[in-house]
Amino acid sequence: MKNKETIKLGLLQQCLELIETRLRVSQQNIQDIKESLNSETKSSAGDKHETGRAMLQLEREKAGQQLAELERTKAVLSKIDPNSSSKIIGLGSVVFTDKANYFIAVSLGELNIENTSFYAISAATPIGQLLLGKQVGEEINFRGNKMIILEII
Incomplete structure (x- = not known):
């Protein structure tokens, strides 16, 4: 990748x-x-x-x-700086979980980079709200599904 x-x-x-x-x-x-x-x-x-x-x-x-x-x-x-990185999820974060990958930006659905799927979501969406402020290793529960945050870019 x-x-x-x-x-x-x-x-x-x-x-x-x-x-x-x-x-x-x-x-x-x-x-x-x-x-x-x-x-x-x-x-x-x-x-x-x-x-x-x-x-x-x-x-x-x-x-x-x-x-x-x-x-x-x-x-x-x-407002998103593609060169910035943070250990805490916020606007512009790329989040890898054990279930799916997310780009915290705006709600535009599924995007693909080198055969890897990412969901472009707004920070205001329910899952966006759950992810905001989290760090690698933390777990969220979304609609009965547990997800572990593996990496944040």
């Missing part, structure tokens, strides 16, 4: 790429909605037109909220 700094950097880069892709999709979605709103012309069925505009406005608001959430997620990732 790669050296420890490379693992953390690889996980961070994968997270950033996923967020950037989602940001582009969200921005394109907002642009498409704006274009739809601008091209909407008054038809003979006025109520139908107003309903269509209202629906597009709601879609635009929802897309705007999604964009804001993605930007907050990106801001969390920007």
Whole structure:
């Protein structure tokens, strides 16, 4: 397996790429909605037109909220220093347990580095909360499953 700094950097880069892709999709979605709103012309069925505009406005608001959430997620990732290491689990930690491996960052699901799976999780998730502040050798109990922390990067 790669050296420890490379693992953390690889996980961070994968997270950033996923967020950037989602940001582009969200921005394109907002642009498409704006274009739809601008091209909407008054038809003979006025109520139908107003309903269509209202629906597009709601879609635009929802897309705007999604964009804001993605930007907050990106801001969390920007706080992670891939070259730092700690003996205590915190934001940016890569955690190896006897059951699964975790990257404490943002919730993005499963990531792979050199055929090793890691779960990108937020510190605010239930398992993230259990892991925070723990050290190598400590045990956590998550949903009836005991896990032993083997290594922290």
